Amino acid sequence: MMQEKKNKQRAIILVALLLATAGMLWLNSQGESPVVNKDLFKTADLTTINEVVLRTSTGATQLKFSGSQWRVNDQFDADRNMVDVLFATLRQAEPRRPVAVTQRDSVANRLEKEGVEVTLISGGEKIDVFYAGGNRQKTQAYFMRPGEEPYIVTIPGYRVYTAGIFELAGQGWRSRYVFGFNWRNFSSLETKYPAAAADGFRVELNDQYFGIRGLTLEQTNTARLNSYLDAVSLLQVKEYQDPSPALDSLGKTTPLFLIEVNDVGGTTYTLEVFPYPQGSQPAGTSRKALPVIGRIDQTAWAFFRENDLLSLNRPKAFFSRE
Structure with a gap:
């Protein structure tokens, strides 16, 4: 009886392993990787970043820390809450999986033409560059480094359009306070x-x-x-x-x-x-x-x-x- 019980347990374990292996093979056949480096877009030490440039086909928005506050295009004070959201997104955004092979080229092309080129700068030196954008409905966000494959990106625990913060126009970054005096x-x-x-x-x-x-x-x-x-x-x-x-x-x-x-x-x-x-x-x-x-x-x-x-x-x- 004892040997028979052990045999049953081994059979169950074997079936579970076979199912797991089959699942991994199926994922791979769909063009998805079961393991993705969650830190793929977190290479920069954000504590040293004092300038962010958001460039699109229509122009660029520069966010730069002046020593006491963030400024937009060197013209007006930035909304500190929006800057906090930007850096929170940079800290928390994680790639969920690469874009499916069948869509990879089209998404990459769209990111390069219609997306936002995000450049992180520290002391005048470029630290990191990637593209951010999304699908037409703004329900799925993509990040991609130049010359590499695009990834679907999310913020774990939140149902948000992760690329939205990078798509803000210049006025969207401006401080809401009218009088900047103290x-x-x-x-x-x-x-x-x-x-x-x-x-x-x-x-x-x-x-x-x-x-x-x-x-x-x-x-x-x-x-x-x-x-x-x-x-x-x-x-x-x-x-x-x-x-x-x-x-x-x-x-x-x-x-x-x-x-x-x-x-x-x-x-x-x-x-x-x-x-x-x-x-x-x-x-x-x-x-x-x-x-x-x-x-x-x-x-x-x-x-x-x-x-x-x-x-x-x-x-x-x-x-x-x-």
């Missing part, structure tokens, strides 16, 4: 109402407190003023807009109000707020939910949530105790 180097703030000049005011640092020119400390509602300054410093864009003839025309009209902030280094930050043109609202947007549009530093257009700007539309009398 209170340590704040010099002054001026709010102007072109249609009602008397409603405008100027905020300056007087000794140890912020005050409004023309109002004494006793005349100023400091709680309201401090809330206003906080709202200015925390204001964020809802969505940046590409230049267009309609926006060019809007920029020639008179804004509802404008805010100008100056720091001690002589840098000026501006925001002009305009009503959204009648009949030009985005599809699916009701008149009650129209976004407010603004121009930042006289160059960049963006939508804002109306409620975010309500706390900034305050005339001088709002801060007076009288």
